[in-house]
Amino acid sequence: MCDQTFMAITFGPCDSCSKASPLMNIYIKSDPINYCSFCMEMMACQALQSGESLATLKSESDSLKKKLEEERAKLHDVELNQVAEKVELVSALSIRTRRVLKGHGNKVLCMDWCKDKRRLVSSSQDGKVIVWDGYTLNKEHAVTMPCTWVMACAYAPSGCAVACGGLDNKCSVYPLSLDKNENLAAKKKSVAMHTNYLSGCSFTNSDMQLLTSSGDGTCALWDVESGQLLQSFHGHTADVLSLNLAPSETGNTFVSGGCDKKANVWDMRSGQNVQSFETHDSDINCVKYYPTGDAFASASDDGTCRLYDLRADREVAVYQKDSIIFGASSVDFSLSGRLLFAGYNDYTINVWDVLKGNRISILFGHENRVSCVKVSPDGTSFASASWDTSLRIWA
């Protein structure tokens, strides 16, 4: 039996027939399978039920896709802003810049709040990760990463460590010590390893597990102590740019958004892609859950932010204006979920009314793209990070 040539990365004994030959390496549900090409064909044929062929599978997939569309359309009986017509308008907000955090030498790419509501960690293009006290503007810790473009940083729930990573394809955890003289870089622990840049990271409810997203198209759950991969999430067909964990304590789902214009909701324990949404016209830069966990918002390079409801399994609102032509890089909800703060590449932050769908106000102040927007844990303020090397705290 002669099959087509393929690029063999490895050579050795096949997992099923034990003959030494060029091996095809594939992953089924994140288990590596190394079969020779003959056993691969046998396995594929066995997996088919009688009468199945490529053509029947394709037609079934098309009919299922159409059925999904119909099911989703059936439930679309009303728009969110119609339901919210009777709600009174949000009164004018008096939000202004209250603090400007200067100290980074280059574009600030990411930031995160600590649970104590006053500390923040931010990371920038020059490889520096700085922990700030938001009230006093003190820089409490500064770490220099060995790589540039530190695109992701996260504060541990206990406040005792920060995780960060970027072009080094890794996510490292630094324990924060109170001793000012201690060299933080020496205590660094490499936890996650990807095959492409790290785009997002987040601790789960404890300091022990870390969820990461990467430019290699996968998300992964790691044990911090041992560095072991606990679960990987395959399904995106392009770089994953952002992830966000569901807010509830018992929650074990998270949402990820990527360059394939899709936002996927995953079950953390099984690795299964539970729901998928594809209505954006361009890369999704950021995804954020609504405070209840029943919906999430996404920000995209097409200039729109969209709200997706998980129980209705569809998009329920689009926040857009013809005058907004630059992409949105980041979104976050206020504590009650009524306000949506979105940072854009045109240097502004727009505040949207989630229910009514209109823009409440525009916040000016940054002198370059806004890269990250995050509301503080108690909802009293929100911080924005920008390519103009500063962070601003607004309240």
Add this chain to the structure above:
Amino acid sequence: MSSSFAFVPQSCISLARELSHRTALYLPVTMSSSSNLVAMKKIVQQLRFEASINRVKVSQAAADLQQFCMQNAMQDPLLTGVSSSTNPFRPQKVCSFL
């Protein structure tokens, strides 16, 4: 010698992605029918799973979102605004008699 984990080079990843749209497999660079079949089977399985989930009407979901917003509106400092004394980020204006 064989290795259990082989990192597929970048060019292979993009081609493999086209084949593995919405699947849980990373495929080797081959156009053989078996990998297409396995990929399609995964796609169909995923679609069957997604088609079977329970859905709620948008009116119900929207009403729940609205109810949450209304219930928590008072606890939202950014929405209602807080006075200088309670918000640590607002600078306190100190009056002084000259």
